[in-house]
Amino acid sequence: MNSLSITIAKDVGFCFGVRRAIDVARKAGKQHGKVAMLGDIVHNERVVNDLKILGVTVFEDMENIPADMPVIFRSHGTTAEIWQQARTRGLTIIDATCPLVNEIHVAARELEAEGRQVIIIGDPGHDEVEGIASQVSNPIIIANQQDAGQLQKIRKAGIVIQSTQFRENVNSIISVLISKISDLRIINTICKPTRNRQSQLRELAEKNDVMIIVGSFTSANTKRLTAIAKTINPNSHQVQGPEDIRLEWFRNANLVGVSAGASTPDEIVVEVTEKIGALPL
């Protein structure tokens, strides 16, 4: 036991959409024995392995899913083309899309119906962004301020935003787009769980000597949280689990803040916190 005071962010671990999707997958595994999923449900190895035990098999391609196996569509949404393919193949679809992602789909279609060029602020190639893009024809995807700078002038456009984007990145993009588009409508679709998580992270990074962010190195969301924390507190570190904790980070420290990416299971956060609390300082 040491004298470190550890504060865990109020919202850590799975966001509501991911919790819901994992729940759906668990129930489906129990009910059907075997169910298919296109890609991992979250970017977290432990969760994926737990679901495997319950009969959830991950497939990379729709064609390889056996005809008698129901397929789960994940929380961050699925492209219109894949929905169509699954229907054409007659597969039973179990839809675990987060309702907040569905709202982004609706918003994108609404902007297009208003005759606007749809712009998505998000990471190209990310499943959620691909799902949003598939709702409209010819969307433009902008990942950063540099992309925004290359855009031609547009008369009438509308913006939706990937649910997990950081406000700093979005603001920097919009500051450029505003000078290029005369009739611009912005629908802020960064979801509330993401906004809460980001503001808690900023506050903890400010108030603590050391900031620990728990999550897989394959999770873009966790990496972003770490990047933001580092800009506020250089003594911020991302760990995948207790094994990554380094004693030297905590020398001369009293206060430790802990946050986690939206795909990190609660028990890993607990394990990391226990390890910090037991460091021989």
Ligand code: SF4
């Ligand atoms: S990050 Fe937000 S929109 Fe995405 S799954 Fe979680 S709650 Fe839903």
